[in-house]
Amino acid sequence: MSDAHAPVFQVALPLPLPRLFDYAAPAGRAPGTDDIGRRVRVPFGPRELVGVVAAVGAAAPGSPELRAVLARLDEQPLLHGELLDSLHWLARYTHAPLGEVLATALPAALRRGEPLPDTHAWAWRLTEAGATALSGLRQGTRPRRLAELLHDAGRDEDALDAALEDWRGAARSLARRGYAERVAMPASQLAPMPAPGPTPHPEQQAAIEAVRDAGGFAPLLLDGVTGSGKTEVYLHAIADCLARGRQALVLVPEIGLTPQLLARFRARLGVPVHATHSGLNDGERARTWAAAWRGEARVVVGTRSAVFTPLPDAGLIVVDEEHDGSYKQQDGIRYHARDFALVRGKALGVPVLLGSATPSLETLHNATTGGRYGYLRLSQRAGDAKPPAVRVMDVRKRPLEAGLSAQMLEAIRTALADGGQVLVFRNRRGYAPVLLCHDCGWSAQCPRCGTPEVGRPMTVHAHGRRLQCHHCGHRRAAPPACPDCAGLALQPQGVGTERIEEVLAAKFEGVPVLRIDRGSTQRRDGLATLLGGIGERPGILIGTQMLAKGHDLPNLTLVCVVGIDEGLFSADFRSHEKLAQLLIQVAGRAGRAQRAGQVLLQTHHPDHPLLATLIDGGYHAFAAEELAQREAAGFPPFAHLALLRAEAKHAGPPLAFLQAAKQCLAPARAGETRPAQDAPALSGPMPAPMPRRAGMHRAQLLLSAPSRRSLHAALEAALPPIHALPEARKVRWSLDVDPVDL
Numbered sequence: 001m002s003d004a005h006a007p008v009f010q011v012a013l014p015l016p017l018p019r020l021f022d023y024a025a026p027a028g029r030a031p032g033t034d035d036i037g038r039r040v041r042v043p044f045g046p047r048e049l050v051g052v053v054a055a056v057g058a059a060a061p062g063s064p065e066l067r068a069v070l071a072r073l074d075e076q077p078l079l080h081g082e083l084l085d086s087l088h089w090l091a092r093y094t095h096a097p098l099g100e101v102l103a104t105a106l107p108a109a110l111r112r113g114e115p116l117p118d119t120h121a122w123a124w125r126l127t128e129a130g131a132t133a134l135s136g137l138r139q140g141t142r143p144r145r146l147a148e149l150l151h152d153a154g155r156d157e158d159a160l161d162a163a164l165e166d167w168r169g170a171a172r173s174l175a176r177r178g179y180a181e182r183v184a185m186p187a188s189q190l191a192p193m194p195a196p197g198p199t200p201h202p203e204q205q206a207a208i209e210a211v212r213d214a215g216g217f218a219p220l221l222l223d224g225v226t227g228s229g230k231t232e233v234y235l236h237a238i239a240d241c242l243a244r245g246r247q248a249l250v251l252v253p254e255i256g257l258t259p260q261l262l263a264r265f266r267a268r269l270g271v272p273v274h275a276t277h278s279g280l281n282d283g284e285r286a287r288t289w290a291a292a293w294r295g296e297a298r299v300v301v302g303t304r305s306a307v308f309t310p311l312p313d314a315g316l317i318v319v320d321e322e323h324d325g326s327y328k329q330q331d332g333i334r335y336h337a338r339d340f341a342l343v344r345g346k347a348l349g350v351p352v353l354l355g356s357a358t359p360s361l362e363t364l365h366n367a368t369t370g371g372r373y374g375y376l377r378l379s380q381r382a383g384d385a386k387p388p389a390v391r392v393m394d395v396r397k398r399p400l401e402a403g404l405s406a407q408m409l410e411a412i413r414t415a416l417a418d419g420g421q422v423l424v425f426r427n428r429r430g431y432a433p434v435l436l437c438h439d440c441g442w443s444a445q446c447p448r449c450g451t452p453e454v455g456r457p458m459t460v461h462a463h464g465r466r467l468q469c470h471h472c473g474h475r476r477a478a479p480p481a482c483p484d485c486a487g488l489a490l491q492p493q494g495v496g497t498e499r500i501e502e503v504l505a506a507k508f509e510g511v512p513v514l515r516i517d518r519g520s521t522q523r524r525d526g527l528a529t530l531l532g533g534i535g536e537r538p539g540i541l542i543g544t545q546m547l548a549k550g551h552d553l554p555n556l557t558l559v560c561v562v563g564i565d566e567g568l569f570s571a572d573f574r575s576h577e578k579l580a581q582l583l584i585q586v587a588g589r590a591g592r593a594q595r596a597g598q599v600l601l602q603t604h605h606p607d608h609p610l611l612a613t614l615i616d617g618g619y620h621a622f623a624a625e626e627l628a629q630r631e632a633a634g635f636p637p638f639a640h641l642a643l644l645r646a647e648a649k650h651a652g653p654p655l656a657f658l659q660a661a662k663q664c665l666a667p668a669r670a671g672e673t674r675p676a677q678d679a680p681a682l683s684g685p686m687p688a689p690m691p692r693r694a695g696m697h698r699a700q701l702l703l704s705a706p707s708r709r710s711l712h713a714a715l716e717a718a719l720p721p722i723h724a725l726p727e728a729r730k731v732r733w734s735l736d737v738d739p740v741d742l
């Protein structure tokens with residue numbers, strides 16, 4: 001028996017168990033509350049794990065001998081203050097174990113127990129000899145210009161990149177003469193070297209002032225079409241934040257974090273900009289995190305997980321393209337980075353600026369009817385850019401070539417002849433979505449996805465030579481003959497980006513044709529490299545939604561949208577919102593600079609209400625109609641959802657588990673005929689929209705409640721018995737609060 005009074009570490013471990021684990025202190029030092037938030041290495045069964053001390057308390061009376069912590073890994077608590085409090089909130093909100101939430105919040109290297117890395121920036125400064133010799137250097141030469149830049153303060157290498165071309169040669173020449181030296185400096189000691197931008201127009205000015213005057217937490221929606229100058233507003237708001245000595249955090253979508261964007265931020269703000277995204281290695285990500293933790297990083301720009309950046313001097317959080325789907329984590333801890341950014345902004349007492357040309361219906365509702373958010377609008381494109389003209393093309397009964405009508409091909413020809421670039425948007429990569437036997441009707445199905453009732457076609461790739469499942473990644477060679485009837489009439493059906501590329505390359509010989517999709521841009525900088533190669537020359541870009549944003553294309557004059565019809569008839573309640581956003585985003589790419597832009601939208605359903613509303617009234621008219629429908633149907637933002645998912649090798653166990661879980665959520669109480677009025681409604685269990693994927697049968701149970709409070713109260717009460725269900729051991733299950741895909 002352990003001493004019931006000796007304080008113990010209560011450690012949050014990255015395990016799917018909703019509890020903390022007690023450990024005795026290492027020999028020679030009693031645990032104290034200043035240990036909370038430090039990482040420790042502990043024995044766990046035969047393994048060693050890295051966890052975070054969540055509390056220090058007394059061992060439970062009568063508990064067996066505790067094992068001791070093997071090592072304390074941090075000199076100071078790594079997680080503390082606002083970030084630790086917010087992560088506790090996130091664990092409660094997602095109903096996930098604290099240990100898993102904390103592990104999700106830490107960069108991988110720190111999660112593994114590595115020490116907080118060194119975070120200085122490389123900078124250049126003048127030596128005393130250099131300061132004296134400055135006036136003797138020949139006017140106008142590069143060494144003289146560099147010496148002038150370094151005159152008042154050291155400058156970091158990123159800033160010099162933006163300020164002076166080929167500065168490195170000049171730096172070497174100064175260093176040879178003993179006039180300048182390269183030094184390691186924390187980013188916070190570097191003097192900002194901002195570059196001027198365009199003068200804000202009145203709407204931008206109003207938005208910049210709204211952020212400046214917020215004086216504490218304020219959720220603000222910045223609603224403006226592509227090219228309306230939202231990024232300019234961010235830059236001004238960040239500059240204000242820096243001037244107050246505060247840190248700014250900027251979240252951008254997965255695809256929006258381009259080298260172009262970082263270069264623009266670096267040049268305009270004139271301070272080091274720390275980036276963090278999935279294209280960086282673990283060491284680099286840990287460095288950004290550590291630099292922010294130390295308060296050295298003043299501006300952090302990153303994708304979803306950047307929302308866990310420590311901000312000891314926070315001044316502003318920006319969420320660009322707040323509607324973007326990549327902000328929602330789809331496995332593990334299913335957090336929404338935009339929503340968590342709002343929670344952190346509130347805890348930190350700083351404004352949170354949500355920008356979008358197509359705000360999510362939740363955010364729009366909060367900014368308009370709800371009145372809970374400040375609503376800032378930029379109604380026009382900045383500078384001279386004009387909005388693109390949008391035309392719907394009815395292709396019923398018209399012959400199509402690789403899915404393109406003759407009219408569309410003609411428009412492409414004209415745009416190219418005028419020296420412009422053309423974007424052909426088709427949200428389906430590969431050569432063709434289906435391989436079909438024309439003799440017997442057989443089609444190639446993924447053996448690991450789909451069920452006997454509902455098949456999942458494999459996508460044809462490599463001009464018909466290969467088949468690939470886009471759900472599980474399964475690949476195989478295309479069969480030479482039909483496996484059912486041995487006939488040779490196998491034909492790719494439908495059109496993917498590869499096939500459009502093939503046809504357009506043949507039709508427009510001598511014109512560069514670039515295909516941009518996940519297949520053609522494996523590396524993060526692949527997209528920039530590909531697009532850089534074409535520059536502003538006339539050419540054709542063919543791509544999936546990867547092309548809907550990101551890299552700026554000033555010479556793009558024509559956007560052709562094809563093959564969107566399947567999205568018009570999807571069952572998911574969010575499918576229309578997603579399609580409308582995608583269409584507006586893609587259309588917004590046309591005519592960003594001086595040249596007017598045109599958008600052609602090809603469909604077999606020209607009268608579909610979604611298209612009609614979107615074309616006539618724009619995104620806001622669509623959003624108003626869609627919100628009315630959501631309200632009538634009881635969907636978010638008018639209801640709060642949670643989805644319990646389960647999967648297993650066989651179809652039975654997921655349904656059995658969910659059935660048992662349903663009993664835990666709505667216990668049949670004796671004498672009660674009706675559940676409480678605001679108790680969540682339960683639908684299911686039912687097979688998931690993809691009933692089988694990668695060999696696993698999948699099912700789900702949906703909870704829908706009129707208020708967040710009642711949803712969470714029901715989950716709070718039901719989850720302990722659900723965890724304890726014997727059926728739970730036969731499945732992999734997860735809970736998704738605020739699911740985006742049902």
Ligand code: ADP
Nearest residue numbers: 198199200201226227228229230231232382383
């Ligand atoms: P968004 O982020 O809304 O797409 P940006 O901030 O990138 O818009 O602005 C689009 C273009 O318009 C950029 O080239 C930018 O430099 C320019 N721009 C923005 N604001 C102004 C302004 N007030 N005057 C002139 N040009 C502007």
Ligand code: ZN
Nearest residue numbers: 437440482485
């Ligand atoms: Zn056949």
Ligand code: ZN
Nearest residue numbers: 446449469472
């Ligand atoms: Zn598959």
